[in-house]
Amino acid sequence: MVQHDQGQIEQQIELPFVESVRISFQSLMIRFWRSIITTAGITLGIAFLVSVWTNSEIGEAMKSSGRTDQIASFEDEESTGGISIKDRWLILMSLIVCVVGIANSMLMAVTERFREIGTMKCLGALDRFVVRLFLLESGFQGLAGAIVGALIGCIGSILLNLKDFGLDVFFYFPFFPAVGDDGAVRYGVLLIILGGCVLGMILAVIGAAFPAWRAAKLPPAEAMRTEV
Amino acid sequence: MADIVVRAEEVIKEYRMGSNVVKALNGVNLEIVRGEYISLMGPSGSGKSTLFNMIGALDHPTGGSIYIDRQNMSQLSMSQIAWFRCHRVGYIFQNYNLLYVMTALENVTLPMIFAGLSVSERNDKGAELLKMVGLGDRTHHRPDELSGGQCQRVAIARALANDPTIILADEPTANLDMTTGREIINLIKELNVRQKVTVISATHDAKMLDVSDRVVNIRDGMIERIRNRDEIEIEIGKVGGH
Numbered sequence: 077m078v079q080h081d082q083g084q085i086e087q088q089i090e091l092p093f094v095e096s097v098r099i100s101f102q103s104l105m106i107r108f109w110r111s112i113i114t115t116a117g118i119t120l121g122i123a124f125l126v127s128v129w130t131n132s133e134i135g136e137a138m139k140s141s142g143r144t145d146q147i148a149s150f151e152d153e154e155s156t157g158g159i160s161i162k163d164r165w166l167i168l169m170s171l172i173v174c175v176v177g178i179a180n181s182m183l184m185a186v187t188e189r190f191r192e193i194g195t196m197k198c199l200g201a202l203d204r205f206v207v208r209l210f211l212l213e214s215g216f217q218g219l220a221g222a223i224v225g226a227l228i229g230c231i232g233s234i235l236l237n238l239k240d241f242g243l244d245v246f247f248y249f250p251f252f253p254a255v256g257d258d259g260a261v262r263y264g265v266l267l268i269i270l271g272g273c274v275l276g277m278i279l280a281v282i283g284a285a286f287p288a289w290r291a292a293k294l295p296p297a298e299a300m301r302t303e304v
Numbered sequence: 305m306a307d308i309v310v311r312a313e314e315v316i317k318e319y320r321m322g323s324n325v326v327k328a329l330n331g332v333n334l335e336i337v338r339g340e341y342i343s344l345m346g347p348s349g350s351g352k353s354t355l356f357n358m359i360g361a362l363d364h365p366t367g368g369s370i371y372i373d374r375q376n377m378s379q380l381s382m383s384q385i386a387w388f389r390c391h392r393v394g395y396i397f398q399n400y401n402l403l404y405v406m407t408a409l410e411n412v413t414l415p416m417i418f419a420g421l422s423v424s425e426r427n428d429k430g431a432e433l434l435k436m437v438g439l440g441d442r443t444h445h446r447p448d449e450l451s452g453g454q455c456q457r458v459a460i461a462r463a464l465a466n467d468p469t470i471i472l473a474d475e476p477t478a479n480l481d482m483t484t485g486r487e488i489i490n491l492i493k494e495l496n497v498r499q500k501v502t503v504i505s506a507t508h509d510a511k512m513l514d515v516s517d518r519v520v521n522i523r524d525g526m527i528e529r530i531r532n533r534d535e536i537e538i539e540i541g542k543v544g545g546h
Binding site for chain 1: 382
């Protein structure tokens with residue numbers, strides 16, 4: 077085996093992104109059931125957001141289709157662009173709870189993996205790599221949770237509206253973005269689902285930012301200690 | 305002139321515990337020659353682990369300097385320190401510190417990923433290293449499917465991943481039984497002789513004394529005494545004679 081020359085100490089190289097993705101994905105899959113629990117928080121928050129939003133889109137679509145008889149309830153509410161202020165608050169609250177939940181579980185993951193993080197740093201991992209690993213893990217969880225949540229929210233909302241409007245829901249289904257009769261832009265359910273997925277991922281990454289930073293700053297001597 | 309690989313000059317390390325300042329190291333001077341097998345001995349709290357962490361660039365001294373290959377460690381940037389840990393040092397820990405989500409081969413190849421080796425290069429080299437430590441048939445087992453001795457062998461293979469100059473072994477036999485501990489010591493000694501890698505080991509284990517070129521006793525943050533191989537042999541002889 078070749079020994080290193082007594083040469084100059086070099087700068088550590090940046091790891092290829094694909095390696096970080098592979099390691100973080102592997103890490104998640106090994107802890108599959110734990111990941112599912114963390115993900116459930118995001119799923120619920122995004123399901124709620126998407127269902128309320130889809131509900132409002134369907135309501136608007138029904139209104140412009142002339143099915144005004146069944147939608148008296150929409151008119152009664154103090155509505156702003158389809159979603160009532162009360163619902164907006166509820167959505168905001170549920171999303172904040174999501175971020176706090178993710179931050180909490182990532183902090184636990186960091187504490188549990190002190191030794192693993194320290195070991196990686198002993199083997200030559202840069203702080204940036206540790207941060208990236210945790211953000212990616214959380215991002216994956218957020219995305220997976222949000223996709224499931226968005227589908228649940230959307231399907232739930234369709235089922236509820238089927239009860240009110242029957243199969244008309246499908247005839248007038250606001251799938252694509254459109255401009256309504258009153259000139260207001262309507263996003264359509266496709267964009268809402270996509271938006272929900274992206275939002276879920278962003279929230280998960282925000283929730284993981286502080287824990288990831290803490291993990292990276294951990295002195296590697298911690299890994300040497302027997303008791304963690 | 306001897307080829308000095310590690311030089312500690314008046315190394316001081318202080319920890320702040322509330323309003324008290326605890327001196328873990330109180331002016332340590334030590335020179336370690338390339339290719340040497342050196343054991344740091346001392347009771348818990350003697351400062352042995354602190355000195356060990358300094359040499360491995362896992363901690364900074366409060367005062368004094370550590371030179372490795374004539375390079376002052378305190379002048380390195382974070383990125384250079386990461387490079388140094390990756391290429392120059394192989395760490396072996398008491399509790400193996402393998403990543404339990406990864407297989408033996410993945411554990412061994414992790415430092416090679418950090419060093420930028422390609423997939424085929426690192427898989428070949430990883431398999432070769434595992435074969436060398438006697439685990440050629442265990443490459444795809446995860447740590448929870450391996451015994452303590454086998455885990456420590458994986459850790460030794462991982463320590464050699466990037467052909468380091470120095471191997472730092474922190475109580476490598478503390479969690480192992482007598483026979484397995486002996487095997488691990490012999491394996492480390494073999495690498496020391498065959499690959500001319502400098503081994504610095506912190507230990508309580510008397511079995512380590514047999515294979516050490518020098519034994520450094522540390523007490524209260526200072527070097528109490530340094531014994532050479534011949535002196536150690538005489539002492540072991542004395543013990544054996546009784």
